[in-house]
Amino acid sequence: MENSEPVADRGGAKGPRYQALADILQNEIESGVYPVGTRMPTELELCNRFSVSRFTVREALRRMIDNGMILRRQGSGTVVVSKNPTTMFVQKLNSIDELLQYSIDTRLKVKNSAAVEVDANTAKMIGCEPGTSWHKIESIRYLDEKSPICWTDVYVLPEHKSLADRIGEDTTPVFMVLEKEFNVVAEEVTMDLFAGSIEESKAWEMGVEPSSPTLIIVRKYKDQNGRVFEVSVSEHPAGRFTFSIDLLRSSNTD
Amino acid sequence: MENSEPVADRGGAKGPRYQALADILQNEIESGVYPVGTRMPTELELCNRFSVSRFTVREALRRMIDNGMILRRQGSGTVVVSKNPTTMFVQKLNSIDELLQYSIDTRLKVKNSAAVEVDANTAKMIGCEPGTSWHKIESIRYLDEKSPICWTDVYVLPEHKSLADRIGEDTTPVFMVLEKEFNVVAEEVTMDLFAGSIEESKAWEMGVEPSSPTLIIVRKYKDQNGRVFEVSVSEHPAGRFTFSIDLLRSSNTD
DNA sequence: TAAGATAAGATGTACAGACAAATTATATTT
């Protein structure tokens, strides 16, 4: 007596068996057979139900992990964490340089370095409470001697203020210096991009008209505990810089 | 006579065997044993050299694929594509909406729709040859009746011009309408963000001063063959819109 | 020479079995 469902020999569908199995299970999750938060059947149960080997089951579940629908823990089991396959587009960065999007030859030149208590405006921009203590490093990024790319204000924790002395020594990104010197790890980076007008004082330094358009990029670097340990605010005068993102549709064949 | 290298029983290092193997191979790539562009040993050769099963070898190579160091093709082999483990940060999008970054309630209102041959400036901006034929759809994105978010010029292929009639019907993103109606698939999306000044004519429509700062976003949608089938140019007056990216350090434990 | 058929080589898929490691449930002891 056959007690298994036809995964091996389904209609006219082509492709590997684990993909067919993944499709079935994803469908069952979407239709509520295994609600979010509950546990999926064990590998052995799936093997028996569909009459396939553990290899096939694990390969199918691996796809579902990549799609962000399930989560597995050794000894515990498989839990459903999402009804829909997440991550339809993925951005891949090939290097740290692409995160900052400057060629390796640009250099940061420090103009000023001092402790500050952020005012209301700045607090809103960098996402913290007004009056918080930060160490602010004002600097300009140059392509060469006469070509300023952008003005950058770097905010670091007070205990990291000695960082200012190391900026400009080489072309290492600021947050990588922090990682190396102060033993923090950038686990998450949030970037906000918007348009604005440049301040009069900075306009002179950058060699553009006052209140001319700029692309402002605010980067927040968080460590493992979610604490923001660096914020940088960069202002790029129009025409000097383009921020590019390349997104690839992830390999879900759903 | 033992002719294999010790992967199974290395020093005091813990962890699975495939991880040890992956580390060794990554090291050899970095030190130039297998230069970028050349082919790695076959699975069977690695099995023999390290006295491990094909499972272990494939599991190791799978890690290296995830790191973007190698690329494999059935029947062909394994080629090295990068000296360093790539993808240090990954952006995950949970929905199409996050790609466009507009709340689901915004609507596009078509102002004009006509065939055009792009001039030199536009050609440079959207990345094609001057004189190319496109169908241009000018529109404005509104949050509600009186709140324009941005001006958007959508360029689609001439054979897709009937799309203009379907824009604004609902809140479906333009490229998704194309995917559904014309059977194309957005496999890759390239976005360029930069600052600029708004044109006089558009300034009036958007309710801002002429030549005031704008955030310009150019999105190019490519299909499986790499052909660009849609280009959109959005101009967001300063203060109306912020583009956010959230990057997570990828799980490579190298 | 060029086109097509054939063979060889490499990765992909699939099965079965075994043990390791982590978790959870159960039983035991205090």
Place this chain on the structure above:
DNA sequence: AAATATAATTTGTCTGTACATCTTATCTTA
């Protein structure tokens, strides 16, 4: 009843084998 030890469960790692599928090289033929 609570803490501890034990057993059962579940996923992780690993080996071996077999065949399928795709690619590339080689041979054959027109």
